[in-house]
Amino acid sequence: MASKLEIKNRIRSVDSTKKITKAMQLVAASKLRKSKERMENNKEYAFYLKDSVDTILSSIKASDHHYLMPNNSKRVLTIVYTSDMGLCGGYNANVFKMIQEHLNPEDPMIILGSRGGAWVTRRGYQVVKSLYNVDEEAYEDIVDVANLALKMYVEKEIGTIQILYTEFINSMSFEPKIIKLLPVERNYDLEKDVLIQDTIFEPDGEAILDELVPLYLKSLLYSYWLETKTSEQASRQSAMENATDNAQELRDGLELKFNQARQAAITQEITEIVGGANAL
Structure with a gap:
């Protein structure tokens, strides 16, 4: 059995670690609330912008607009969102698994995020741009x-733009997803199509698409970024909460061992005193 001093030192070490993980849990919880608020505030704007794009797309029956039609390039550009900091559970590992599989x-x-940047660079992926500490x-x-x-898309260096981000479901559930962004897919709503078939656009619908689709893409990328950051903070809060609970459990076990060691020492002293008295 370890000595009382050794156990006491381990308890101090666990207490120190527990304070750190508890502080990080509280910080992550605060950041999570702010991230969720930003994410929710952005959703309304993104929804109405998407509705505008869908309206125009539904009105253009046969268009060879470059944002709608595939080009000859088979290359796929993927925008990947990861974190800059660690200690967020399996958040980055799940993204890396998606990269390997898909x-x-x-x-x-x-790639956005230094964790992902380092990971893909070591494995030889073709990174055209990296952004850290975003x-x-x-x-901007x-x-x-x-x-x-x-x-890259307009110059036909690539034929598809997609994004790999982490979808926020709730504070305990978040999963990586791959979403195709360009070319834009038209989802026809027959009821809506009847209502807007006589809509007159000024300028024409294709000219509006030239301005609206880039704005739409930026809105989507920002929305997915806010959702990814929210998922990161939720994952970090959960990881730090588990770490704090594990530290407390470990401390309880060490404290039990310390009490057992102290009791054994007292018993040994009593035994020695009794043995000495009997010898006299």
Whole structure:
């Protein structure tokens, strides 16, 4: 059995770790609330913008617009969202698993987050742009990503733009998803189509698409970024909560061992005293 001093030192070490994980849990909980608020506030704008795009797409029956029709390139550009910090459970590991299972290492990739950047670079993926330390308010960084992706698409360097992000379901559930962004897929709503078939657009619908689709793409990328950051904080809060609980459980076990060691020492002293008295 370990000595009382050794056990006491281990208890101090566990207490120190527990304080750190508890503090990180509280910080993550605070950031989670703010991230959820930003995500929810952005949803209404993103919804109405998507509705506008759907309305215009439904009105263009036969269009060879470059944002709607596939080009000859077979290359797929994937925009991947990961974290810059660790200690967030399986958050990044789940994204890496999706990369391994679904992405072609020869296809180009834009990566956000230093954890993902380091991982894909070590494995030889074709990274055309990396962005690190991007916070929830850095809309300009997302715009830069969108502009690069659109430039590659218009110049036919790529035939598809997709995103790999982490969908936020609730505070305990979040999972990585791959969503195709371009070319835009038209989902016809027959009832809605009847209502807007006589709509007159000024300028024409295709000219509006030239301006609206890039704006729509930037909105989507930012929405997915906010959702990803919310998932990251939720994962970190959960991981730190589990770490704090495990530290407390470990401390309880060490305290039991310490009490047993102290009791054994007292028993030994009593036995020695009694033995000495009997010898006299």
